Amino acid sequence: MSLTIESSRFGRVEVDPGSVIEFPDGLIGLTGSRYALLARDPDTPFLWLQSLEDPALALPVTNPHQFFSQFQVEVTDEDAERLGPELSAEVDVYVTVRAAEALEDFVANLKAPILVRSGRGYQVINQAPGCELRAPLFAEVEVETNGSSSSAC
Amino acid sequence: MLRITRKTGERIMLGDDVVVEVLEVRGQTVRLGIDAPQSLVIYREEIWLEVKRENEAAALAASAPLPSVRFKGAGE
Numbered sequence: 001m002s003l004t005i006e007s008s009r010f011g012r013v014e015v016d017p018g019s020v021i022e023f024p025d026g027l028i029g030l031t032g033s034r035y036a037l038l039a040r041d042p043d044t045p046f047l048w049l050q051s052l053e054d055p056a057l058a059l060p061v062t063n064p065h066q067f068f069s070q071f072q073v074e075v076t077d078e079d080a081e082r083l084g085p086e087l088s089a090e091v092d093v094y095v096t097v098r099a100a101e102a103l104e105d106f107v108a109n110l111k112a113p114i115l116v117r118s119g120r121g122y123q124v125i126n127q128a129p130g131c132e133l134r135a136p137l138f139a140e141v142e143v144e145t146n147g148s149s150s151s152a153c
Numbered sequence: 154m155l156r157i158t159r160k161t162g163e164r165i166m167l168g169d170d171v172v173v174e175v176l177e178v179r180g181q182t183v184r185l186g187i188d189a190p191q192s193l194v195i196y197r198e199e200i201w202l203e204v205k206r207e208n209e210a211a212a213l214a215a216s217a218p219l220p221s222v223r224f225k226g227a228g229e
Binding site: 024025028029030041043044045047057058059060066080081082093096097098099103109111112123125128133134141142143144145 | 193207212220
């Protein structure tokens with residue numbers, strides 16, 4: 001059984017119901033509580049959180065550990081309660097990405113990561129020190145894109 | 154906006170199950186204690202605002218196609 005969703009960006013998309021994430025408290029400041037996590041292109045490290053309630057709302061996200069070797073999430077006791085007992089490797093971590101023309105200008109929000117566990121998602125305020133709201137995404141890793149290469153700095 | 158004057162140790166109720174207590178007042182700083190159901194998420198306003206803006210910006214900036222990226226050093 002697949003689910004058909006409408007997306008302004010991607011058109012009509014068939015998704016696996018397993019990719020649907022319920023955000024009981026929404027994403028901070030945005031409307032809606034149901035999103036599908038879409039992997040549109042296996043060649044990019046980016047996924048999309050597509051709102052199931054607003055076809056025009058989709059946010060690119062990525063796994064921060066691929067880009068930031070020192071990245072950690074620390075949550076408040078209250079957020080730990082929301083997430084449920086025995087937090088561990090069962091939690092998938094994503095951060096939102098603000099895209100730009102140049103790779104150097106891509107930034108990721110390390111301050112408010114999105115934690116997903118058993119189909120439920122929560123955007124939390126990261127209590128770990130030094131987590132930037134707009135961390136340059138390609139500052140640490142070296143990547144190749146479309147045949148050209150780009151490095152830090 | 155409703156304005157209420159409270160002393161240290163006094164509380165206000167928001168509905169039946171949210172309690173805000175003035176714990177300490179020192180100069181320009183007020184320390185509040187909040188008792189609320191787990192379903193109610195509490196943020197400092199400035200952090201909530203900056204994350205909201207960043208979420209909106211991420212959704213808007215995404216009209217640009219995202220690049221295909223391969224990590225150097227990753228297995229071929």
